[in-house]
Amino acid sequence: MRGDIILVGLGAYARAKYIPLIEDAVSSGRASAFHVVELDSVRGDVDAFFRPRTCRPASVSWVPDLRRRAIWYSGHGEDVLTALARPGAKVIVSTEPKAHLGYLRAALRLGLDCLVDKPIVLPMGADGRPAADRLVGALAELKEICVRTGGRCVVMTPRRYNAVYELIGRYARRASRNLGTPVTYIGIEHHAGVWNTEEEILSREDHPYRYGYGMLCHSGYHYIDILAGLLAHNEDHFGRLTVELDVHRATAADQVGQIGPDPVSRLLGDAPVARLFPAPPFWGETDIVSSGAARRAGSRETVCLFRLDLLQTSVSLRNWRQLPADVYDKNGRYGSETIRLNIGPFAAIEARIFKRAHLSTEAHPQLRREAHITLWRNAGFLGGAALRERLYPARDTLVRNADLRTGRKRLFDDWLAGRSGKSSLESHTRPISLFAHYLAAVTTDGANRDQAAPLRAVSKVQA
Numbered sequence: 001m002r003g004d005i006i007l008v009g010l011g012a013y014a015r016a017k018y019i020p021l022i023e024d025a026v027s028s029g030r031a032s033a034f035h036v037v038e039l040d041s042v043r044g045d046v047d048a049f050f051r052p053r054t055c056r057p058a059s060v061s062w063v064p065d066l067r068r069r070a071i072w073y074s075g076h077g078e079d080v081l082t083a084l085a086r087p088g089a090k091v092i093v094s095t096e097p098k099a100h101l102g103y104l105r106a107a108l109r110l111g112l113d114c115l116v117d118k119p120i121v122l123p124m125g126a127d128g129r130p131a132a133d134r135l136v137g138a139l140a141e142l143k144e145i146c147v148r149t150g151g152r153c154v155v156m157t158p159r160r161y162n163a164v165y166e167l168i169g170r171y172a173r174r175a176s177r178n179l180g181t182p183v184t185y186i187g188i189e190h191h192a193g194v195w196n197t198e199e200e201i202l203s204r205e206d207h208p209y210r211y212g213y214g215m216l217c218h219s220g221y222h223y224i225d226i227l228a229g230l231l232a233h234n235e236d237h238f239g240r241l242t243v244e245l246d247v248h249r250a251t252a253a254d255q256v257g258q259i260g261p262d263p264v265s266r267l268l269g270d271a272p273v274a275r276l277f278p279a280p281p282f283w284g285e286t287d288i289v290s291s292g293a294a295r296r297a298g299s300r301e302t303v304c305l306f307r308l309d310l311l312q313t314s315v316s317l318r319n320w321r322q323l324p325a326d327v328y329d330k331n332g333r334y335g336s337e338t339i340r341l342n343i344g345p346f347a348a349i350e351a352r353i354f355k356r357a358h359l360s361t362e363a364h365p366q367l368r369r370e371a372h373i374t375l376w377r378n379a380g381f382l383g384g385a386a387l388r389e390r391l392y393p394a395r396d397t398l399v400r401n402a403d404l405r406t407g408r409k410r411l412f413d414d415w416l417a418g419r420s421g422k423s424s425l426e427s428h429t430r431p432i433s434l435f436a437h438y439l440a441a442v443t444t445d446g447a448n449r450d451q452a453a454p455l456r457a458v459s460k461v462q463a
Contacts, residue, residue, distance in 0.1 A: 345378060
C-alpha cells in the first residue's frame with residue numbers, strides 16, 4: 001500500500017542522504033507524501049532548508065527540545081507519531097542516536113514499518129556515557145514489539161549491499177566450506193581521512209565525539225557488522241565460538257594534541273585558535289585499533305584471529321579554512337578501506353577500496369572510487385593460478401555497485417517496497433552483540449582481554 005513517509009530528525013545526514021530518496025519516492029508515486037518531525041529549537045533552520053525546494057513536506061511537527069536536561073526523547077514524540085499514523089505510513093528514525101530507542105518503541109507499538117540509522121539504539125547511563133550492557137536487551141525488546149504488533153524494522157547499513165564485500169565474502173565462504181577450513185584471519189581497516197578543528201567538533205551536531213562517544217557510533221558499526229557476519233560463518237560451520245577483544249582508542253582531544261597549534265594556525269589564518277576541550281573522559285574516540293580471537297566455546301582453541309582498525313585521523317585533502325555549506329562527509333574526507341581474509345594455508349583474498357582525487361573547478365576536490373582485488377592461492381596443492389589481481393576503475397559495474405549511495409538507495413527502495421530480509425532487525429542480533437563488547441571496551445578506556453564475548457550464547461538467530 002502506498003502511504004506517507006514520516007522523517008523523524010532533519011539533521012545533516014538526513015538532509016544529504018534521506019531527503020533526495022524521499023523526494024524521488026514521492027515524485028515517482030511510490031509514496032503519497034512526507035512529513036517531518038523535529039525539535040522546536042531548529043524551526044528557522046528547517047524553514048530555510050525547505051524554502052527553495054519544490055518538494056516540501058505535507059506537515060512539520062515540532063517536539064520540545066529538552067536536551068539541556070539530558071532528555072533526548074519524551075512522550076511528545078509518541079503523540080506526534082500517533083497523530084500522523086495512517087494505513088501504509090512508514091517511519092524513518094534519523095535523530096541523535098540517544099533518541100532512537102524511544103522513537104522506535106513508539107512507532108513499532110503503532111505497528112508502523114521503520115527504517116533506522118546505525119547504531120540502532122544507544123542507551124545511556126546515569127554518568128552520561130553509553131550503557132553497553134543494555135544494548136542487547138534493548139534490541140530484544142524491539143524484536144518482541146515487532147512480533148506483537150506486526151511492525152517491521154530495517155537498519156540503514158548500505159555496506160551490506162557493497163558488491164566488493166559481497167564478492168570476497170562469497171569467495172571466502174565457498175573456499176572455507178570446500179576445504180573444511182575456517183576463515184582463519186579477518187583484517188579490516190577503514191581510514192576516513194578527516195581533519196576537524198576543535199570548534200567544529202564542539203559546534204556540529206553530526207559529531208558524536210562531543211557526546212562522549214565517537215567512531216564506533218559514527219561509521220564503525222558498518223565494519224563491526226561485516227566482521228560479525230564473517231565470524232558467524234565460522235560459528236555456523238565450525239561450532240560455537242567466544243570472542244576476546246583487545247581495544248585501544250584515541251580521542252578528539254588526542255587528535256588536537258597530535259596535530260599541534262602551528263598547522264591549525266596555518267589552516268585558520270587570523271582566526272583565533274581556541275583550546276576548548278573539557279577534561280576526559282567526555283570525548284569520544286576518533287580512532288580505534290583492535291585485535292581479537294574467536295575461540296571454540298569452553299576451550300582455548302583458536303579458530304580465527306582478527307583485526308579491526310577504524311581511523312578518522314589519516315591523510316586528508318583539507319587545506320581550506322571555511323567549512324563547505326553542505327558539510328556532511330565533505331570536509332576533506334579522503335577515505336580508503338581494506339579487507340583481507342585468510343583460509344588457512346590454502347587461500348587469501350584482499351580488497352582495497354579507495355578514492356582517487358582529480359582536478360575540479362570547484363573549491364573542493366572531486367573523488368573517484370576504485371577497487372583493487374587480489375587472490376592468493378596454494379597453487380601446488382589446489383591447482384590453478386597462484387596469484388590473480390585486478391584493478392576495477394570507477395566506471396566498472398562492480399565499483400559502481402560498491403558505492404554507498406547505490407547501496408543506500410537499494411536498501412531504501414527495498415524497505416519502501418516491503419522487502420526487509422537484507423538488513424532486518426533480526427539480522428542485526430549478532431552484530432549488536434559484538435558492537436556492545438566493542439563499546440564496553442572503548443567506554444571503559446581499556447583493553448577487554450579478559451571478557452570473553454559469546455557469539456551464540458547471546459545471539460542464537462542466524463545473521
